[in-house]
Amino acid sequence: MEQEMQVKQFGSSLLRLNRVRIEDPFWSEYIRLVREVVVPYQWEALNDRVPDAEPSHAVRNFKIAAGMEKGEFYGMVFQDSDVAKWLEAVGYLLDQRPDPELERIADSIIDIIDEAQQADGYLNTYFTLKEPEGRWTNLAECHELYCAGHMIEAAVAYAKATGKEKILQVACKLADCIGEAFGPGDDQIHGYDGHQEIELALVKLYRATGNGKYLELSKYFLDERGKAPHFYDEEFKRRGGSTHFPSLRIAKDRAYSQAHLPVRLQKTAEGHAVRVVYMCSGMADVAAETGDAELLQACRDLWSNIVRRRMYVTGAIGSMAQGESFTLDYDLPSDSAYAETCASIGLIFFAHRMLKIEPRSEYADVLERALYNTVIGGMSRDGRHFFYVNPLEVWPEGSAKNKVFEHVKVERQQWFGCACCPPNIARLLASLGSYVYDVKGGTIFAHLYIGGEAVLNVEGEAVTISQHSELPWEGRVRFEIGLERPTTFALALRVPDWSGEPHIFVNGSPVPPEQFASVDGYVYIDRVWLDGDIVHLTLPMEVRRMRGHPLIRETIGKVAIQRGPIVYCAEEADNGPNLHQLVLDPIASDGNGDPDDAGAKFQPDLLGGVLTIALPAYRIDDGGWEQSLYRPGGNVRLEPSTIRFIPYFAWANRGAGEMKVWVSERVNNFPPLERQEI
């Protein structure tokens, strides 16, 4: 009975959600790739039909658990989540556009998942098939709640898109099973998963069903985390000291799983980067729903630590391979970075949630930085090759020989045994529309400048917005407002951190900046809108030389080139090898960057069409050294040269070669020194 009620409630909640359909010269191609290449390819992979690829076995695990096939579990302990992420991406694709064949396939796997679910709601093929007695005994390592979280996210997405409730019922039964096992009661487990994910998923389920116990359970998991006595120690003792990943120290290294402190006391981002941002997303969700000011402040603290101390200029996070982890403030090595695609996706999740709570352009700036650089850099232009690790500098010969760079690939790989990043890219891009706008009271926030059509519910009025955007290459954006009747609302346009003073025209007339409020990086155009109103927004975009904080050792004396949201890199294909020998000439003018813009040029035939930048530089001559490795005195010899930059996201599409985001720059403002002063 309770199940039925929940689902009915969910049915009505569907109406509250806004739909955005993307139609954009830059992004539509990515979404087409997801629809036509990534998702179909992944389905083949999940069914072990990709030649030369390691078998996934993920669908078979469900079939065996459902009693439909004979066999044994195979794969990682979190193998189920691959199926869930695929299903979630399918949900978003179906939400954008019907596809009966895709829906038929999805329904078939939903039937199998439904059969694989245990009578009490439990759903996890690893434990069902391999350790039926081990259920809930190794939360630190075994991803049970993580897998459950992904299944819940998939269920919400699929049910929203199709109106079909079967998988949502599975999700509710699973969440109820979890809610019985975990909680403050004496007969319940007082624990939490090693990999955060259930927290944000339960809030989605709460929003979809209106059932407050899911929100409560999410909050419970967050607040249990890091409590003393330590849950990982206790469960370790209870299960007699067995370890799932003996070569790792997951259960002992509490910071790895952000279990070193209660979440409200965590001020710095520690440990596994993906876990941090998934946790923060869940914290922001609960704070948003409960108004928990302390939890919100903890989100702000962690956000601040990440984006002000521990984030790459590409929006990547995770400075080291071991533990795929954060390290310490200002430690941002370019070449040994981990910078996992999934971590930037998680950062986008976190940013998106913070943006909904408090619309400050900083959140969207970071979201955009991660999206246009690391996330799409994680996928090749053919949709079949992926990076997990997104370094800001590579030297292929060095990576091949020096094991410090063992995790770094210099070319995108076909698919990975642990298939986390490709399906994560798929579900993000398939749901990209949901990141473009927010409605808050009588204000429509335009966070991202991505073309398409949105129908938004502004205090009960349906507002249609058609956006045309020339991003990321030019800053020209046009909005057309569709209304049934004149409506008063504010259109809040984000002014990105990369933009100069924006120019805004409403129906052809300039909007003087002083006429409208500009708050937290958004210009609020508050007026009575008429059907057919047109807004033109121009965001001045120029070549910028970005400098890193002087406490970052890696970037001292160097600059990264950025234009609009796009961070650039120099590749061997355009500059020859030994990129470290290139030194950028300083800007001759006052730093406004105008002279640099002369080197910017859109090249339609290069890498699917990208804007490139060429800047005057010097190359350190390596001639005349003969056999010496070190030699005294003398100055280096420099030859006039040019550095040719391409967008970072497009790197490694022309074979293995060197790449460098941060390039040396000649400094020319040394103050006079008195030699005698020593």
Added chain:
Amino acid sequence: MEQEMQVKQFGSSLLRLNRVRIEDPFWSEYIRLVREVVVPYQWEALNDRVPDAEPSHAVRNFKIAAGMEKGEFYGMVFQDSDVAKWLEAVGYLLDQRPDPELERIADSIIDIIDEAQQADGYLNTYFTLKEPEGRWTNLAECHELYCAGHMIEAAVAYAKATGKEKILQVACKLADCIGEAFGPGDDQIHGYDGHQEIELALVKLYRATGNGKYLELSKYFLDERGKAPHFYDEEFKRRGGSTHFPSLRIAKDRAYSQAHLPVRLQKTAEGHAVRVVYMCSGMADVAAETGDAELLQACRDLWSNIVRRRMYVTGAIGSMAQGESFTLDYDLPSDSAYAETCASIGLIFFAHRMLKIEPRSEYADVLERALYNTVIGGMSRDGRHFFYVNPLEVWPEGSAKNKVFEHVKVERQQWFGCACCPPNIARLLASLGSYVYDVKGGTIFAHLYIGGEAVLNVEGEAVTISQHSELPWEGRVRFEIGLERPTTFALALRVPDWSGEPHIFVNGSPVPPEQFASVDGYVYIDRVWLDGDIVHLTLPMEVRRMRGHPLIRETIGKVAIQRGPIVYCAEEADNGPNLHQLVLDPIASDGNGDPDDAGAKFQPDLLGGVLTIALPAYRIDDGGWEQSLYRPGGNVRLEPSTIRFIPYFAWANRGAGEMKVWVSERVNNFPPLERQEI
């Protein structure tokens, strides 16, 4: 019978060896430390009497194998070698000066070793106690011949010093046992050890005994290495696939043990750095004794690759922690370097042997570079704390958090579980006298400028040389020649790579440079010498800014300061934190370095008395950044500053702090650029 003959022959060979006693303001203190601190401390450690230290058990292993105590083997498979290295160092100390108490202790352990030796000559407590059936079944991993080699080296050193033959008999029996087991015969093993050492040891035994079969066996081991079919695969199959170090891939990674190619075909230094240079030492020994030109050329090729492509400016080698290994040409990261003390000691062994074959100052230059920088940097000024890893840059907070630097310690450690480096330093410093001179025909080569007295046999004449040296702080050296009668010979004085044009005076009269031959970096003063002749040598020493080859990514745009043989570093103790923010001002003059010399100052009370160097510089200001991590445009702000340098070897004696050898330098010779040329 054969044994006796060998020993007799050895007895006479002792007379052929020259003795050098060091009496030097810089080096005597180090040797005193070895005698009074390191060797006694190590004896306590070997006997498990050091409180709070991990037990060594090395002496107990021998006692148990000797049947003198009950118990089980404990320690690494190569634990025996710790005792051997200690005994070798004792031999050198006793060769310098009698010490009855030390000799009594050494004799007592020799008695135990003798008892531990098996009836057939086999000697290895690990296999005797733990795997008696496993003898010679896992050469790739188990260091049996390595341990034997160290025992042989110890035996030769001890017998030479004391004239006592017991341990030499043990060594000969052991070598004979090895010679029966290994060789080309059908009933012999066609193999070689995973860790080279037996090769050079057998040549020492050959030289001590005159028994040519030891030389042959050494050559056999060298030439078997890297042959196909591969011995490691074959023995792996024979023993049923068992592995001693399951977490490592020693037997599979052939280059790790330089078993990827026959040694004569190896052109680049690959794999474990210590093994490479031990192997090269053995190759040079065999080439020297046999006149094998091909083998000598292989030595030259490997030498050249190491010192022209893969060596740090401190004379350290081994660019990565994994495998303690070489990586590739010009890959010389300062912060993640392995740069093991033992590898530099091995490089000294190799250089020393090449120098004896062909006296070229290049060999001595590298020897000196490794000795004055990495080797003595490996030991604290109290003789109780040691570095295994000798990075050229440390950031303590970063090392503590970023696992790329897990192997890097920022303070010297008390003693290590795997006790290779401290006893290696001890045996090197205790035998330092043997590196100072060589006699070749009618020429005495002065390779190193280290004070002391030597009695040298020049074509049958005893020549006494008393050297007084002001190195490493000043380049003034004085030689006094002691002779029984006027004697004609050449005194070949090395002109180090760090020196300007030398000034030479014989008995107060200047020697015009054109008067004497200058060949391969040695000035040959060939004349009839009289008793009491005095030679003054002045090697101009100035502050030099060393640059790395422009293909070294790490050193581009940076300089390392060197004065004489001493490489300098900047430490936090003198410069505050954030050394990466310091930029050296370029030399105002023509690069002769004169202006820099003004900053050099000997400080008798600092770090045991060191010359420091202060140079004008700038510091990049990190103020005004508030909360931003990246920002566009603008120039960096620079404040006049000074960089204060101390000798690299003296770093990390004042607590944990940053250290940097390669510092940024302002480049001021950029050619004019035409912006339009892009």
